[in-house]
Amino acid sequence: MSKTIKFLIVVALFVGFASCSDDDDPTPLVEVKSESIVNLHAPVEGGSQQGAPTFSGEFTKFDFATGKTTTSETEWDIAFRGLSIIVNGGTSAGTTDEPIRTKEAAVYIASGTIASVTEANLSMFKQDSETGYAIPEGSGNGWYTYAGDPTHLINPTPGKILVVKTRTGNYAKMEILSYYKDAPAEPDAFTDESPYFTFNYVYQPNDGVTTF
Template sequence: MSKTIKFLIVVALFVGFTSCSDDDDPTPLVEVKSENVVNLYAPVGGGSQQGAPGPASGEFTKFDFATGLTTTSETEWDIAFRGQSIIVNGGVSAGAIDEPTRTNEAAGYIASGTLSTITEVNTTLLNQDSEGGYVLANWYTYDATSHIINPTPGKIIVVKTRTGNYAKMEILSYYKDAPAEPDAYTSESPYFTFNYVYQPNDGVTTF
């Protein structure tokens, strides 16, 4: 065998090995996104949430974690807000007036901890909205004396989005501009202020 042929064989083997190595390299992960949302307005008409008779009504304000924006899309939303109610885009209607149709498989649960200590999704806890109620209903506490709605301390909302990605969020305030000491009679509501972390990488359950 000539030196030229041997050289060509070595080159071919090297190129083949390099190509295989490149194919085996994992796709680089996209950086986790941390965002702050201020004064997301989620009005509600009628019902006891406004001190008026009759059931709550009006459109929900839909939110997309991937874009960090509200949306009017009937399908491309993960969670939605109306008054104190937060729903996920998965499951079925709880029977409230003007609920949007659930078009995807979003789910959620409320975890104990802080935004920094919740580092992994416990997928066994994920649930969807049902006829029995909203899976994220217990995000707040109501003070019957001051009539103030406060996010429950030490509780973090964990969400499986409509695309199968994950997010965690901490609601900071229910009142406009997040006053340190809101007043039920003078502080405007419902204006949600919250921090969230979004995991954009498919199949990754850690933050």
């Protein structure tokens, strides 16, 4: 066998081996996205009458993948209105102007810091239902604490991290920092505008990956 033929055989074997190795390489992971959202406006209309809630108005919808609000009826993960936060999964709780849930988003509240919550706990997720939202409402029950007299402040409760399963089955975690416009260090409920949400979030774009 000539040296030229032997050389060509060796080259062919090397190329074939390299091709097989490339095919076996796993798809590289996309970098986890960490972002801050400032002044997400979530206005609410109405109030209460004789103890019956009469809140109304459109929810402000948010999509973690794009990091933006959206008016889409289907392509949203969570939505805000006043103190209420809902997910695009489950069913309506029956309040006025709630969007229809069209996907399987879910959420739970973890204790810790946004840095210390490193993995989504799949057994903890809940969806909205006729009996209430997955993120409980009321002071001290969910993401906020109401200070009452004399300040009447709405403060995000320290150590409460919202962990979200998005409508596409990916995962995100978020920490709400402020309920007032421009996130003042010392808000005044009588002069600072609300509701304007400021929050940090981390989004895991890789399918099936539960860590952050």
